[in-house]
Amino acid sequence: MAIKARKFEEARRQATFNLELAWWVFMRVSGLLLLFLLWAHVYIGPRLISIKAYDITLLALALLHGSNGLRYVLDDYIHNGSLRVILKSTAYLLAAVLLLAGALFVAKL
Numbered sequence: 001m002a003i004k005a006r007k008f009e010e011a012r013r014q015a016t017f018n019l020e021l022a023w024w025v026f027m028r029v030s031g032l033l034l035l036f037l038l039w040a041h042v043y044i045g046p047r048l049i050s051i052k053a054y055d056i057t058l059l060a061l062a063l064l065h066g067s068n069g070l071r072y073v074l075d076d077y078i079h080n081g082s083l084r085v086i087l088k089s090t091a092y093l094l095a096a097v098l099l100l101a102g103a104l105f106v107a108k109l
Contacts, residue, residue: 023068030065037061052106059102067095 003024005011015021037058041051070091078084 027065027068030061034058034061034065052109055106056103059106060099063095063099063102067091 003011003014003020005014005024008025011021011024015024037054041054041058071088074084074087074091078087
């Protein structure tokens, strides 16, 4: 289940395994990083000569952050185990397809 803590020490106590704690930390760090990257993309990006790798990185980070957030929502609100597995698998597959399609689109620009 998702960790419902605001501070790292609380999160460490609530985490059932280290990977869940790593995802909790990732959500905080990636949220801040996404804000900076988005600002840089809008205000600095047009001045850069080539931003394809930057755009793909921004897309990957946003999709990973969003799909992990969706995982938290599914864990919190879907109590049927098999339905939760189906929905999570579908969400991960959709994220992978969107990442591939987005990367291909950016690469062709």
